[in-house]
Amino acid sequence: MNETVIRPIARFESDFPEKFGIPRQAGVVEALRGRVVFEPAWRSDDALRGIEGFSHLWLIWQFSENLREHYAPTVRPPRLGGNERVGVFATRSPFRPNALGLSCVRLLGLERTADRGTVLLVGGADLMDGTPIFDVKPYLPYADAHSEAKGGFAPDAGETLRVEIAPASLEKIPPDKREALRGVLENDPRPRYHGDGERVYAMSFAGLTVRFRVSEGTLCVTEVEETT
């Protein structure tokens, strides 16, 4: 078993300071915005030459949060209600032998900055703020797009919730974050094994603490405040 050492080439910048609320897969909430910020050693416009010709990119990254100490060959994916066990290689669960994540994101633009070189603006990512990124690759539709593929126990993105946000709460959300936040909430950020309609959940997003309850297919935002 030969070991290999890999090093982050970039970090991800996103509106999720914590894991709770991050969509279960990339692309589920297209309105989410994030940035790939290269580490100083890999800041080079040459290394990005031609990347703007691709609409989508792959990110290979590290599950850096909530890792378990001991490996188990099965996991309980939220998509199966959180109580059915599936083999780890049949899931995209973070609890895997090498904690590598894989996400397809939309490339929205290149931003030239004074202090951080050229940064990639991307859409739809499911990465937490600060996530180490090991590789950026172009998405090649002729090799990567298989719309006919069979998706096992996760054939689609799953059911969505109806989301209600009272006007007073909505006002506290910056206009350019509203669509993304609504998308996150519609896709049900709860761990699936909780079903208590009275329970209040708190999610951190874009500097806000968003509190909500879920009952009978409707998610109701009860409070929005700036995170202190």
Next chain:
Amino acid sequence: MNETVIRPIARFESDFPEKFGIPRQAGVVEALRGRVVFEPAWRSDDALRGIEGFSHLWLIWQFSENLREHYAPTVRPPRLGGNERVGVFATRSPFRPNALGLSCVRLLGLERTADRGTVLLVGGADLMDGTPIFDVKPYLPYADAHSEAKGGFAPDAGETLRVEIAPASLEKIPPDKREALRGVLENDPRPRYHGDGERVYAMSFAGLTVRFRVSEGTLCVTEVEETT
């Protein structure tokens, strides 16, 4: 720059003992057959439970051959004739900061063996024999299939060659390897910067040495013999 140590969970078994001839991307030659053989520590039917519900898998693996000692921010992809420079993050070139490869393969079946546990039989892989594999993940069509994606300088698999194999040579190729070999040759295994119609190339495939010439869009197999 925090380092991360990753370890192979499996090795790939393929008909390519060398890099020459391996298709430039997975899926280009669907008829290729290969196997994912798990390392003893990760041999567990539990870890594969439910995987048969997926038609395609992602492999994250190590470019273990032909690596350069020094990193360059640009590479010259074969698809651009081998003489135009593109940024490494705009390509799937092996010459990248972390030598990680990404391939989508078709899952054809699970083989229970006496001595190597359960092995995954896969189609279309672009991996050399012995390649270390770091992760196996299910392909999720709802998150991974973007047929509308823009593919930059590589929008399709590229032009194919007409392949001529004389009957005497064809006889030396095992029948169950013929379709795959033909597919490999049709997709032009040459490095693109050579254009000499007289040059004879030798490719190792499935225990055979296959010699061929290419001229005016036709690849002509000149000799097939068992590799000694």
